[in-house]
Amino acid sequence: MENGRYGWLYPDGRFRESDWGTHAEEAQEIIREAGCGQEFARSTTLNEGDFLCFRGFCLIHNPGRGNHVTVTHVRPLTRKQREFLCAYFLNRGEKRLAERYLEEEY
Numbered sequence: 001m002e003n004g005r006y007g008w009l010y011p012d013g014r015f016r017e018s019d020w021g022t023h024a025e026e027a028q029e030i031i032r033e034a035g036c037g038q039e040f041a042r043s044t045t046l047n048e049g050d051f052l053c054f055r056g057f058c059l060i061h062n063p064g065r066g067n068h069v070t071v072t073h074v075r076p077l078t079r080k081q082r083e084f085l086c087a088y089f090l091n092r093g094e095k096r097l098a099e100r101y102l103e104e105e106y
Contacts, residue, residue: 005088006069011056013080023061027052050074060088077101 007018008026018026027048031040040051049059049072058073058081069092071085082101089098 006061007059008052009058009060009081009084011078011081013078013084015060015084020062023059024048030057058085060085 005015005017006020006023008016008023008030010016016026016030024047030052031037031048036051036055040046040048043051046054053059053072053074056075056078058071058077061070061072062068063070069089073081077085082103085101086098089095089101
């Protein structure tokens with residue numbers, strides 16, 4: 001896994017890579033593929049990314065384009081998401097952050 005991989009992490013632990021700055025478009029595609037377009041259209045106060053986060057998805061992104069990776073989620077992370085994030089940050093050499101995702105209450 002490369003250090004600069006960003007994208008959407010499904011509740012079941014699958015990762016959908018998204019180039020920097022394209023996570024909104026990728027969120028639209030996920031919503032379309034999941035058949036949730038009508039439900040999203042009824043949620044007039046949410047953008048695509050917020051909609052996915054409220055459905056249990058997690059966004060791995062880098063808003064500032066520096067070396068800092070941000071993990072955005074609304075719901076508690078699933079075990080599969082925590083396992084993915086642990087491996088993700090271990091691969092980046094960030095052991096302390098990786099271990100944090102193994103905590104049950106995170």
